[in-house]
Amino acid sequence: MSHPPAPRTVEELTITSNDEVVTVRQKVRATAIELGFSLVDQTKVVTAASELARNTLVHAGGGQANITIVQNGARRGIRLVFSDNGPGIPDRQLALTDGWSSGGGLGLGLSGSRRLMDEFVLESEPGRGTVVTVTKWTR
Amino acid sequence: MAVQENISRRHVEALLRDNEDGILGRWVQISNEPLRGRAVENDTRKELQEIYHAFLRSMEDPDGASELRGLLSDLSRSRARQGFTPSETAMAVFGLKEAVYEFVETDGGEEALRGFIWLSRTIDGLGLYTFESFTAAREKIITDQTEQLLELSTPVVKLWEGIVAVPLVGTLDSARTQVVMEKLLQTLVDTGSEYAVIDITGVPAVDTQVAQHLLKTVMAARLMGANCVISGIRPQIAHTIVTLGIEFGDIVTKATLADALSYALRQSGVQVAGMRPGRAAVRAEEA
Numbered sequence: 001m002s003h004p005p006a007p008r009t010v011e012e013l014t015i016t017s018n019d020e021v022v023t024v025r026q027k028v029r030a031t032a033i034e035l036g037f038s039l040v041d042q043t044k045v046v047t048a049a050s051e052l053a054r055n056t057l058v059h060a061g062g063g064q065a066n067i068t069i070v071q072n073g074a075r076r077g078i079r080l081v082f083s084d085n086g087p088g089i090p091d092r093q094l095a096l097t098d099g100w101s102s103g104g105g106l107g108l109g110l111s112g113s114r115r116l117m118d119e120f121v122l123e124s125e126p127g128r129g130t131v132v133t134v135t136k137w138t139r
Numbered sequence: 140m141a142v143q144e145n146i147s148r149r150h151v152e153a154l155l156r157d158n159e160d161g162i163l164g165r166w167v168q169i170s171n172e173p174l175r176g177r178a179v180e181n182d183t184r185k186e187l188q189e190i191y192h193a194f195l196r197s198m199e200d201p202d203g204a205s206e207l208r209g210l211l212s213d214l215s216r217s218r219a220r221q222g223f224t225p226s227e228t229a230m231a232v233f234g235l236k237e238a239v240y241e242f243v244e245t246d247g248g249e250e251a252l253r254g255f256i257w258l259s260r261t262i263d264g265l266g267l268y269t270f271e272s273f274t275a276a277r278e279k280i281i282t283d284q285t286e287q288l289l290e291l292s293t294p295v296v297k298l299w300e301g302i303v304a305v306p307l308v309g310t311l312d313s314a315r316t317q318v319v320m321e322k323l324l325q326t327l328v329d330t331g332s333e334y335a336v337i338d339i340t341g342v343p344a345v346d347t348q349v350a351q352h353l354l355k356t357v358m359a360a361r362l363m364g365a366n367c368v369i370s371g372i373r374p375q376i377a378h379t380i381v382t383l384g385i386e387f388g389d390i391v392t393k394a395t396l397a398d399a400l401s402y403a404l405r406q407s408g409v410q411v412a413g414m415r416p417g418r419a420a421v422r423a424e425e426a
Contacts, residue, residue: 022310025344043344043375044382050346051383098384106347112383 007070007079015053015082016062024053024065028080031067035076035138045078045136048116051109052082052132058103060086060130070135077118077137082130089124096122151254152198154242155191162238163191169234173227186214187231194235194265211265215272219280225273232266293319295326302334302403303327304396308341316352320359327365334403335360338396340371350385357390366406368392370399 011027013020028049032042049065056063063084070079089095096114101107110132114120119135155162167184190210197203211232218228236259243255293315298304303326305319323335337356342349357367370393372380380387393399404411 018312029343040375040378043379046344047346047379047383050344050348054346054348106351106385108347108384112347112385115382115384116379 007068009066009068011065011067013065013067014062015056015065018057021050021053021057025050027067028078031069031078032136035069035078037078037136037138041136041139044116045080048113048134048136049080051113052080052134055109055132056082056084056086056130058105060084063129072137075137077135079133079135082132084131085129088126088128088130089122090126092122092124147250147254148198148257149254150248150250151239151243151258152195154246154251154254155195155239158242159191162235162242163188165238165241166191166235169237170231173230183231190214191235207265208268211269212272212276215269216276219273219276225270225277228273229266229270232262232269236262289315289318293322295322297326297330297332298336298400299404299409301330301332301407302336302400303330303332304336304338304399306338306341306396309343311342311349311352313352316356320356323356324359324363327360327363333365334368334407335365336368336370336396336399336403338371338399339369339376340373340396342371345376345380345385347383347385350380350383350387354387354390366391366403368399368402370394370396 010031013024013027015021015024025046029042029046032045037045053065056065061084063082063086066081066083068079068081070077094100095102096111097107098111099107101109110122113132113134117134117136119133121133122130123133124130163184167180167187170187171180171183190207193203193207193210197207214231215228218231239258240255243251293305293307295303295305303323305323307315307319309315311319323337326332327335337353339345339353345353353369357369360367368391369387372392372394391399391402393402401411
């Protein structure tokens with residue numbers, strides 16, 4: 001195992017409606033089960049996926065979800081990439097603050113997802129859209 | 140040119156009138172062919188005969204067109220409900236072209252052929268109209284079913300005198316929440332209940348949106364003077380809620396519906412006594 005196997009893309013989905021948020025959730029759950037995540041971790045990954053998928057829908061009017069299986073040594077993980085061409089996030093620090101919301105929600109989606117997952121990368125530029133990449137490793 | 144078109148048109152009209160039995164018979168045959176016995180021939184014959192007559196009338200009188208359209212949308216609707224595909228339905232209309240063409244060929248005249256082009260264009264329009272009505276009918280069925288499902292999936296059940304429960308199953312979106320809230324609040328009034336248990340055992344994931352909907356439902360019930368308990372919080376859900384950072388504040392939550400019921404009973408002063416196997420006596424505490 002000198003070369004880590006290339007990440008395997010499981011699913012590429014578009015998000016344009018609430019029904020598709022549900023589809024993303026179902027695919028993520030199926031992948032998490034396939035990787036052997038515990039029930040608690042499955043639920044955490046699914047919930048984070050739900051939050052981030054809905055964010056692309058609510059704030060950008062839709063976007064893309066990408067589910068990949070990644071490997072790091074003996075550990076396997078699930079990586080989710082949510083991208084959109086929406087208005088972007090002007091203040092990332094503020095967006096990641098608990099309880100701050102621009103969409104009338106609880107304001108915990110983005111910050112909560114960061115806590116639910118092991119790795120969290122938020123890339124955004126005003127007017128250029130947003131890409132959120134999250135990863136969870138099996139224990 | 141217009142005069143010539145008129146002549147050709149009349150020619151085809153006469154052809155349709157003179158050969159009614161022949162054309163109609165062939166039409167019924169053609170449109171029943173792909174259905175492989177799913178439609179009864181006599182029914183089809185009656186339907187198509189009515190359409191045929193309406194078609195003839197619409198050629199004389201422009202007002203007859205609305206009657207024809209009415210019949211065509213009836214046909215589409217009934218076929219949509221019987222589970223026919225849109226092509227099968229539209230083919231029933233297009234079949235008239237083929238049936239007429241066979242007779243035009245026998246006639247062989249130039250007028251008949253020119254008239255057939257006009258007829259063909261008219262039938263194309265009617266075929267597309269059936270297609271549209273078909274889609275509209277299907278969409279109506281889907282909307283109706285969605286509504287029925289919403290109603291079905293959100294029952295409010297009475298657990299005890301003064302205690303009602305809403306078992307939630309599936310995805311909790313804004314539309315569902317609206318229905319749940321309305322039903323719950325109405326049931327609280329109707330039954331004069333003081334306790335409402337919202338059971339989320341069947342909700343696969345509780346994210347911030349679901350939590351927000353739950354909180355709103357609880358707040359609304361509280362405004363009406365009811366006490367709310369949220370039950371069915373499984374370990375993985377509890378884990379996720381804490382990590383997400385959602386706070387349920389002073390809302391009472393229980394792991395199972397049974398816990399919630401026993402809590403509500405205790406709070407409303409009902410004692411459950413005698414836990415001997417196979418027997419459970421319940422008495423209400425006086426004063």
